[in-house]
Amino acid sequence: xxxxxxxxxxxxxxxxxxxxxxxxxxxxxxxxxxxxxxxxxxxxxxxxxxxxxxxxxxxxxxxxxxxxxxxxxxxxxxxxxxxxxxxxxxxxxxxxxxxxxxxxxxxxxxxxxxxxxxxxxxxxxxxxxxxxxxxxxxxxxxxxxxxxxxxxxxxxxxxxxxxxxxxxxxxxxxxxxxxxxxxxxxxxxxxxxxxxxxxxxxxxxxxxxxxxxxxxxxxxxxxxxxxxxxxxxxxxxxxxxxxxxxxxxxxxxxxxxxxxxxxxxxxxxxxxxxxxxxxxxxxxxxxxxxxxxx
Amino acid sequence: xxxxxxxxxxxxxxxxxxxxxxxxxxxxxxxxxxxxxxxxxxxxxxxxxxxxxxxxxxxxxxxxxxxxxxxxxxxxxxxxxxxxxxxxxxxxxxxxxxxxxxxxxxxxxxxxxxxxxxxxxxxxxxxxxxxxxxxxxxxxxxxxxxxxxxxxxxxxxxxxxxxxxxxxxxxxxxxxxxxxxxxxxxxxxxxxxxxxxxxxxxxxxxxxxxxxxxxxxxxxxxxxxxxxxxxxxxxxxxxxxxxxxxxxxxxxxxxxxxxxxxxxxxxxxxxxxxxxxxxxxxxxxxxxxxxxxxxxxxx
Numbered sequence: 389x390x391x392x393x394x395x396x397x398x399x400x401x402x403x404x405x406x407x408x409x410x411x412x413x414x415x416x417x418x419x420x421x422x423x424x425x426x427x428x429x430x431x432x433x434x435x436x437x438x439x440x441x442x443x444x445x446x447x448x449x450x451x452x453x454x455x456x457x458x459x460x461x462x463x464x465x466x467x468x469x470x471x472x473x474x475x476x477x478x479x480x481x482x483x484x485x486x487x488x489x490x491x492x493x494x495x496x497x498x499x500x501x502x503x504x505x506x507x508x509x510x511x512x513x514x515x516x517x518x519x520x521x522x523x524x525x526x527x528x529x530x531x532x533x534x535x536x537x538x539x540x541x542x543x544x545x546x547x548x549x550x551x552x553x554x555x556x557x558x559x560x561x562x563x564x565x566x567x568x569x570x571x572x573x574x575x576x577x578x579x580x581x582x583x584x585x586x587x588x589x590x591x592x593x594x595x596x597x598x599x600x601x602x603x604x605x606x607x608x609x610x611x612x613x614x615x616x617x618x619x620x621x622x623x624x625x626x627x628x629x630x631x632x633x634x635x636x637x638x639x640x641x642x643x644x645x646x647x648x649x650x651x652x653x654x655x656x657x658x659x660x661x662x663x664x665x666x667x668x669x670x671x672x673x674x675x676x677x678x679x680x681x682x
Numbered sequence: 683x684x685x686x687x688x689x690x691x692x693x694x695x696x697x698x699x700x701x702x703x704x705x706x707x708x709x710x711x712x713x714x715x716x717x718x719x720x721x722x723x724x725x726x727x728x729x730x731x732x733x734x735x736x737x738x739x740x741x742x743x744x745x746x747x748x749x750x751x752x753x754x755x756x757x758x759x760x761x762x763x764x765x766x767x768x769x770x771x772x773x774x775x776x777x778x779x780x781x782x783x784x785x786x787x788x789x790x791x792x793x794x795x796x797x798x799x800x801x802x803x804x805x806x807x808x809x810x811x812x813x814x815x816x817x818x819x820x821x822x823x824x825x826x827x828x829x830x831x832x833x834x835x836x837x838x839x840x841x842x843x844x845x846x847x848x849x850x851x852x853x854x855x856x857x858x859x860x861x862x863x864x865x866x867x868x869x870x871x872x873x874x875x876x877x878x879x880x881x882x883x884x885x886x887x888x889x890x891x892x893x894x895x896x897x898x899x900x901x902x903x904x905x906x907x908x909x910x911x912x913x914x915x916x917x918x919x920x921x922x923x924x925x926x927x928x929x930x931x932x933x934x935x936x937x938x939x940x941x942x943x944x945x946x947x948x949x950x951x952x953x954x955x956x957x958x959x960x961x962x963x964x965x966x967x968x969x970x971x972x973x974x975x976x977x978x979x980x981x
Binding site for chain 1: 714725730731734740786812818820828829938
């Protein structure tokens with residue numbers, strides 16, 4: 389399948405699952421059996437490599453010792469108590485949530501509107517529009533960080549959380565755009581025309597016909613935008629000032645100066661929020677698939 | 683369905699067939715479409731293109747107008763060292779992630795759909811976890827009291843952790859970027875007709891030959907493009923080399939940050955960022971011809 393040079397995905401081609409694979413027969417020859425088991429061994433090791441570091445962070449947060457150690461000295465919620473008693477950590481967590489929420493809202497609105505516009509436009513310039521909206525995904529983050537640092541510094545915006553959220557929304561837009569665009573490919577534009585023919589205004593058509601069938605794609609994009617903003621740890625190092633110390637920023641500072649299990653608590657919270665939201669998006673996806681099958 | 687496809691399903695940027703005018707749908711006011719494109723473009727111009735443009739300008743205006751910063755960077759041997767470290771790290775990570783990722787992608791593509799879905803979670807959850815947290819995890823694991831150090835201790839007879847070395851950075855970056863090749867390659871392997879290697883087998887090829895000569899060639903584009911994607915992303919890495927690496931693992935991103943935070947040399951920071959941007963963009967254009975990144979979003 390050739391992919392048009394001007395686009396990253398192949399539009400118009402419905403994503404079809406290949407015909408259900410037949411379960412491979414049990415390996416017959418000793419050669420095949422050896423290959424099968426070595427594959428299984430390698431795969432297990434790689435999965436362990438992927439998962440163990442995440443588990444270690446979660447485990448360390450329950451360490452009863454005051455320093456990072458493995459195996460754990462003992463189990464305790466000591467560091468959680470310490471984390472939630474420290475107003476600096478709690479405020480950083482709340483600030484992260486607030487910034488991520490605003491960023492997700494902006495990214496969702498802009499990304500959804502743009503995805504609809506791109507799907508309905510016949511203009512020649514739409515490839516450029518797509519490239520502009522998509523490019524934050526591929527631009528190195530340190531380059532974005534420099535760009536925002538210089539701009540914020542020149543306009544005395546350093547430390548303003550609303551501006552940090554705006555900067556983060558730019559990073560979320562590509563995800564919303566791609567997610568909603570692929571849903572719009574499944575959406576028959578004749579439905580919009582039908583509503584218009586029946587006398588509905590354009591605004592009403594979009595709100596009552598188009599938007600409802602995009603909700604799951606929009607929420608998936610919004611969750612992604614939220615997670616990106618909640619986690620972001622490079623731009624914030626330059627634009628936080630004294631007033632916008634997010635959870636990631638505080639974690640970064642603490643990693644450099646003192647390595648304590650309290651950091652593992654902060655890390656566990658970051659993991660929990662992102663994994664929780666991921667499970668939520670999986671749930672939405674499952675519900676959508678079930679509805680489509682009906 | 684076909685009519686719909688040919689009329690409105692143009693790829694972004696794709697032109698209608700010559701001589702055919704795409705018919706405007708009945709009653710649709712074009713102002714809505716224009717606004718739906720115009721407002722996001724205006725937003726991006728102000729909060730994205732302007733700051734990036736400003737940064738690019740700084741490379742040729744700060745401290746004085748001209749290409750002085752670029753000639754300074756090109757004649758500075760430490761900058762070349764940094765570039766070499768950055769490229770070497772990214773290359774090592776790209777090769778490792780593909781080598782480790784391919785067996786997993788192959789396994790996921792061949793196993794039952796339900797098992798694959800569950801195991802994909804083990805790939806996607808690390809993918810959703812903050813890079814900062816994952817770098818922190820490797821500080822814990824590779825530090826002097828870390829698990830890896832303790833396990834390797836009797837083997838190497840050396841109680842020093844790997845932390846702040848090139849191996850540490852490569853391990854941590856491999857961990858962070860591994861989900862990309864797995865998910866991209868799996869997406870391609872899912873499309874390969876499983877009856878092809880079976881046919882090769884029934885025609886007398888051994889299992890290895892059927893795999894190498896029939897199956898693998900179909901996966902090569904995904905392998906190459908995911909490796910290049912990891913390479914490009916690796917070039918811009920900041921958090922991991924800064925936290926897990928030592929001074930010898932200063933990547934270009936680390937040096938950019940130093941120029942801002944320590945040397946207060948905005949011109950040089952902007953110059954290096956411009957060079958990184960040009961390099962990453964050029965490579966991305968190549969990757970984009972080879973791959974669809976779409977699968978990563980609709981996980």
